[in-house]
Amino acid sequence: MILIITLAALLFGGLFYVAALQSALPPRRWALLGCLFGPAAFPLFMAKRRWSLICARGMAYALLRA
Template identity: 70%
Template structure:
């Protein structure tokens, strides 16, 4: 079990680095968090990405239109 965690953490770091580059977030910070904590960082990453999008568009812009 621990071997899987140790192998999954660097892979998560690489995937978070690529996703952060695509989302205009600081890639080194997310890669480091991905390497340290593995896939447990995913909810935090998704929330930060969403907050970045809302901040860029403004609060009056509807993301989902009826």
């Protein structure tokens, strides 16, 4: 049981590390959060990713154009 939890923590840490690198977020911080909280940190990651995109592009930029 402990082996499965450890492997899952490493897996989620690696996945969050790669996703943070692709999103220009600090990868070590997100890897640590992924190891500690697993998939429960995903909504927080997506919110931070969206917020950094809005800050970089500005509020007037539309992500979806009709």
